[in-house]
Amino acid sequence: MKKLGLLLSLFLLVGGIAGCGGNDKASGKPLNDKKLVVGVTAGPHEEIMEVVKKVAEKDGLEIELKVFSDYVTPNTALAEGDLDANSYQHKPFLEQFNEDHKTDLVPVAKTVLNPMGVYSEKYKSIDELEDGAKFGLPNDPTNGARALHILEKEGIIKLKEDKKYTASIHDIVENPKNLKFIELEAAQIPKHLSEVDLAAINTNFALGAGLSPRDDSILLESPDSDYVNYIVVRPENKDDEAVKKLIKAYQSEEVKNFIEEKFQGSVIPAW
Template sequence: MKKTGFLLTSFLLAASLLTGCGAKEEAAPAGAAAEQTKVKVGVTAGPHEEIMNKVKEVAQTKGLEVEVVVFNDYVQPNQALDKGTLDANSFQTIPFLDKFNADHKTKIVIVGNSVTFPMGLYSTKHKNVADVPEGGVVGIQNDPSNRARALMLYEAAGLIKLKEGVGDNATPQDIVENPKKLEFKELEAAFLARSLGNVELASINTNFAMSAGYSPKKDAIFAETSDSPYVNVIAVNETNKDNPAIAKLVEAYRSEEVKKFIEEHFDGAVLPSW
């Protein structure tokens, strides 16, 4: 009897230990499986903000909460991403991001293309670029990437000629022909639309033009063509590029629901890149 009791006790103790180990093994995956369910995304005011609010609706159906943080310049969204106060941002072109990384030694990477905003030349005084008077003051963006893009747009419009090969590094100092002797005034991109009364002509990014009430399709007197290389991107800090929550954000952005919203809401002024 003693022997039987001893064996029974040993069996129960062993079973208890196995059950305890099993409980621990089951609990670990539960903790490991817990993934991020909320992301904070930086955008600029205007179309990027409107699109991301639509993305927010779609993402919510996939179990992801999106907090949209709005900025009014092109520097802070990347600074916030670099510092980790944002999970992602959606506002910039590839050349702009490349330049920002090079200048600030940051490691911000692309996780998906978003939309294209053709840059245009706008004026409240002229209906044609040929009407811009000699010696006229014209506006361009003061950040390096958009400044070069603007100068190439002025060149495409036939107003100036740039030094061959300067491309995305172009500055006003690279202008080799300026028949109208135009004076280029550099301003923050967000201020150009509000400065049209003080210049003959200005290059304006689509998002800021629309925020000021201008229709890129109707009001731009000259604009980039649909094959513009300046596609916008969704970007993250390199350390966050493999985050499943980011993949879910990109999936929501590049959904049919968002594509339809862009096509219907912006009437061709903003083009989906997928």
């Protein structure tokens, strides 16, 4: 009986220690206003945040960067308290992540737009678009919808009103130019550009094919696009002083100038 009591006591003690050793950043407490751990994806978001880090130091805020190679882990880490904020995603992606993972992460400030562009080897301007032209677009739901919204904003097609981020070619209700839609894997579209009349290509794939969004596209998303990226935090921290300092540093002239000089229109400041 004494042995049972001793084992029970040890179990409770270990449980208590384990509980005390957990990450309490997601407990609702304000974030440390002197230091933030910020998650980014490798590439432009990382490069930009390195500049933000230097600007934030002038305001007494230290930023520790954690770099990720996928799009899911930075949100999981933020929800679990391993990050204080992240910077890499647009609202449609965030909303889908929250729905799929039962989280409530919130966007707090615009950062940059990686503009999707429409490219063509046949047309020099979107005004030259002919009846029955073949339009290539990504075959995945997020990017396919994004491509269709570019066309709708230009007045080329009209989509069902209740389809915002989930529109597909089946949701087109007006197509006065009788465009023929060819769905392709997003990464492969640049290779097939010569086989269609025009096509929507994501920035990263365009750059990889030697295309400049600013110089080579005949239609380009504007900074007021729904696909602008955001700084994202847990809801209880959205008004924290440290988060305000992060936003101030990101949306500074120093960072804006760096983005414009470094990326030459392939990444656009969106604030």
